[in-house]
Amino acid sequence: MESVKKIATRQGYGEALRELGAAHDNVVVFDADLAGSTQTAMFGKAFPDRHFNCGIAEGNMMAVAAGAAAMGMVAFASSFAMFAAGRAYEQVRNSIGYTGLNVKIGASHGGISVGEDGASHQCLEDFALMRAIPGMVVMSPADAVEAKAMVKAAYEHQGPVYMRFGRSPVPVFHDEDSFAFEIGRGEVMRDGGDIAIIANGLLVAEAVEAGELLAQRGLSARIINMATIKPLDEELVLQAAAECGKIITCEEHSVIGGLGEAVCSLLGEKRPTPVKRIGVNDVFGHSGPAAALLEQFGLCAANIASVAEQFARS
Amino acid sequence: MTANEKKTLMANACKVRMGIIQSTHAAKAGHPGGSLSSADLFAYLYFKELNVDPKDPKKGGRDRFVLSKGHCAPGLYAALALRGFFPWEDLKTLRHIGSYLQGHPDMKSIPGVDMSTGSLGQGVSAACGMALSAKLQNNPCRVYTLLGDGEIQEGQVWEAMMFAHHYKLDNLCAVIDNNGLQIDGPVDQVMSPYPIADKLRAFGWETAEVDGHDFEQLEAAFAQARRVKGRPFAIVMKTTKGKGVSFMENQAGWHGKAPNDEQAETALSELRAALAGLEAV
Numbered sequence: 240m241e242s243v244k245k246i247a248t249r250q251g252y253g254e255a256l257r258e259l260g261a262a263h264d265n266v267v268v269f270d271a272d273l274a275g276s277t278q279t280a281m282f283g284k285a286f287p288d289r290h291f292n293c294g295i296a297e298g299n300m301m302a303v304a305a306g307a308a309a310m311g312m313v314a315f316a317s318s319f320a321m322f323a324a325g326r327a328y329e330q331v332r333n334s335i336g337y338t339g340l341n342v343k344i345g346a347s348h349g350g351i352s353v354g355e356d357g358a359s360h361q362c363l364e365d366f367a368l369m370r371a372i373p374g375m376v377v378m379s380p381a382d383a384v385e386a387k388a389m390v391k392a393a394y395e396h397q398g399p400v401y402m403r404f405g406r407s408p409v410p411v412f413h414d415e416d417s418f419a420f421e422i423g424r425g426e427v428m429r430d431g432g433d434i435a436i437i438a439n440g441l442l443v444a445e446a447v448e449a450g451e452l453l454a455q456r457g458l459s460a461r462i463i464n465m466a467t468i469k470p471l472d473e474e475l476v477l478q479a480a481a482e483c484g485k486i487i488t489c490e491e492h493s494v495i496g497g498l499g500e501a502v503c504s505l506l507g508e509k510r511p512t513p514v515k516r517i518g519v520n521d522v523f524g525h526s527g528p529a530a531a532l533l534e535q536f537g538l539c540a541a542n543i544a545s546v547a548e549q550f551a552r553s
Numbered sequence: 554m555t556a557n558e559k560k561t562l563m564a565n566a567c568k569v570r571m572g573i574i575q576s577t578h579a580a581k582a583g584h585p586g587g588s589l590s591s592a593d594l595f596a597y598l599y600f601k602e603l604n605v606d607p608k609d610p611k612k613g614g615r616d617r618f619v620l621s622k623g624h625c626a627p628g629l630y631a632a633l634a635l636r637g638f639f640p641w642e643d644l645k646t647l648r649h650i651g652s653y654l655q656g657h658p659d660m661k662s663i664p665g666v667d668m669s670t671g672s673l674g675q676g677v678s679a680a681c682g683m684a685l686s687a688k689l690q691n692n693p694c695r696v697y698t699l700l701g702d703g704e705i706q707e708g709q710v711w712e713a714m715m716f717a718h719h720y721k722l723d724n725l726c727a728v729i730d731n732n733g734l735q736i737d738g739p740v741d742q743v744m745s746p747y748p749i750a751d752k753l754r755a756f757g758w759e760t761a762e763v764d765g766h767d768f769e770q771l772e773a774a775f776a777q778a779r780r781v782k783g784r785p786f787a788i789v790m791k792t793t794k795g796k797g798v799s800f801m802e803n804q805a806g807w808h809g810k811a812p813n814d815e816q817a818e819t820a821l822s823e824l825r826a827a828l829a830g831l832e833a834v
Contacts, residue, residue, distance in 0.1 A: 267689065291685065291720065293712075294712075294716075296715070298678070298709045299678045299681075301678075302675040302713075303679070303681050303685070305679050305682060306619075306679035309617075309667060309679065309682070309683060310686035310692070311686070311690075329672060330675055330678075333669070334672075337669055338661065
């Protein structure tokens, strides 16, 4: 990938909220003492009367957001993924999932790329937790442009949505003017027929780079950005399985319960196909700079390319 | 409150109690104890306090009531049925497969229910979100929520109490049913929530402490709640768990157990006698 500008997806979230706030009076935003980090502070600065800090009380925040949605507001609730999906899981499940209310959860600092804060803050289970809630849309954007478009799609969507954003700046490869986002629709970043690599979040950029490495080694890899984990773009996965025969999934998440398992479940039932899951292998993370951690855990272009090459030639 | 008005409220509360017995008996499950302790409050809310319209349950500007202690659904359902939100006969389908009367309140299926509850501590937070939004919308409605005295052991309740005071939710009124018993026994033996009103005041709430079976005291407290500006209001009501059915009164065992055929008949005959006594006056 050429040298492109890098922006964290959480910044796309903040900008989208500010634009939504200007366009719609019914947008309210809740945060839990992390407004600067989650980027909801941008909305708060523009619309202080519709931005509510709940303090360090994520469970209350989620149910407050549900109450606001029950009054016809479109409520965005934000914290780190660890606390939004983890700490407040049962509030999300009962007050937001079961009710089907219009609450959009914007969870920042997902995954191992939180970095130095270490395992206590590196949420690797949020996709699994949120996917298990009936009716919950679960998404994770690949860059800031997609993040922005995703947030606007979430506003239009009727019902609960969970969006995971990252802390670290990632390459921006979508063009803001021409990019169109649709919930539940994957995006083919590169065509190929020897193997398909399905990724989301910051691993999409790594997968694209892996695709280039593989091309140099004479392999044509299809790279898919699967920003929506639920509902999964089944058609695109089944097509990739039929045309490529082997699939690799990449996510900054435990290999348990995330994109990899969603793809395996689909293929197991509808088109048994060999799959390798790249993710965090059922261990906790630890402190360190984001880039070094991603490399150490194999969540990088070099490892994706090496796993893919071995798999494709096996 | 006129004598007639009070008599009507007492009669309605008695009917709500009959609905609680009939529905939990038919369900062979449910929570009669805390439903009975709140029966007078349910009658007061739905026949005196709340601005709601059973013909138009989603009417704009209606007052909201969130049953934060969602397990007392039998009491809420009986009050809603009595007020005309749905047929009284349907109470007998409580907790049955295919019934819209779910074991705990379900806003998606039950006319007059504005928030699904059941997991303790969450309803009061939702009520805060409603009150906050009503202010943003310049909606003059008031938001009411009912909590159990065991429920307030949940830490989330106190997160919500902080929130309501911080955002000056003077359109919010919380009622705490202090019947003194929870599943495992007396609340002060399981995990004492006392002193309840002092805690609420420390969290910035205005409070009133009343006898939850006295309609005149309830009337005075709700009137005071409407007068207070700039802060939320809580009514701590002392009640008797199982109130109105002699063998259920002050028995923790009746928290979550349905009466059998014989017990239901005994309870209903007591309530029929009480109702007849009221109507004879």
